[in-house]
Amino acid sequence: MVRPPCCDKEGVKKGPWTPEEDITLVSYIQEHGPGNWRAVPAKTGLQRCSKSCRLRWTNYLRPGIKRGNFTDQEEKLIIHLQALLGNRWAAIASYLPERTDNDIKNYWNTHLKKKLRQDGSLDCPAGPTGQRSASKGQWEKRLQTDINLAKQALSEALSFDPKSDKLLSNTTTTTSSNGENCNATPTSPFFALTTDNISKLLEQWNNKGSNSNSGSSSIETESSGSGSNSIMSPQPIDSVGLGLDYCGPELSMLESWLLDESVDQDQGELYDMSLDFGVQF
C-alpha cells in the first residue's frame, strides 16, 4: 500500500513561510497551544499541511529557540553525544533545549563533520550504526572509548563558566521542543524576526504572559487558556540563583549512568554541580 503524501492535496502551499503565515500560526498556537496539528490548517485557514505547520513551529517559531553560532561547549556536547547516540538528532537536541534537532543536524552536516574529518577523528561513519561491520570486540572497545569521551564531554559541557558561556548565563524562562521549560538568553537573536509584525505580536504575547507570571521578562510563554499544554506553562527550576535553569528533560538512564560513572571515576564535582542546578537523578 502506497500512502499518498500528506501535502499532495490541491491548494496546499509549499516553500518558505511568509510573515503573515507566521503570525497566523503563532496567534493560533497562542490561543490553543501546540498540538492537534491536523486541525491547524482548517482552523487557521492556512494553506499548509499539518506537518508543515508543526515543523515551522518547532524549528522556527517556538519560543526559546536560540539562533546563531554554537558555543564551544554546545559543539563539544554535540560531537560526543553524536558519537554516543549516532544520528539521533532529537535525542541529542533534548540535551540542548535551545537548539532544534534540525539546527543540530544542519550544524553537524555543515560544520562538525568537516571539522572532525580535518581533525582525523571522523574516520568512519559515526555512531553505533556505522560500526556494525567491525568485529564485536572492536566494536565494544570503540563503544567504550566513545562512552568515555561522551562522559568527559558531558562533564565539560556542564561545567559552569559565567564568563565564557552565554548559554548558561542570564537566562529567561521559556519552553523547549519537548514541552519542558527552558531558557533563552535575552541577548540571543530572536526567532521569526522577519517583520516588525511578528515582533509586535510576540511582544503582546510576552506582555500577556508577564501578567500571569510575575518576575518574568523578555521572551516568555504563558499558560494557555486550557492549561492542558505544559509547553505553555513556564516553571523555572533554578532555585539556587546560578542563572542556570536546566530545561531539558529529566535525566534519563543514560545520563544517570554517565554521571554515576563520573562519580566513580573521581569526578564527583559534576554530580555535585548537577545537584546545584536542581537536576534530579
Added chain:
DNA sequence: AACTCAGGCAACCGCGACGGG
C-alpha cells in the same frame, strides 16, 4: 559589474511509532 560556485539553512519527504476505535 557580472558570473560562478560552494556553503548554510529552511523546508519537504517518507518511514516508523504510537494511540484510539
Added chain:
DNA sequence: ACCCGTCGCGGTTGCCTGAGT
C-alpha cells in the same frame, strides 16, 4: 488483533547568499 489516522524523526532537497574570479 487489526486498521487507520496522526505525529515525530531522520534524511534529503533546493533556494538563497556571499565569497571568489
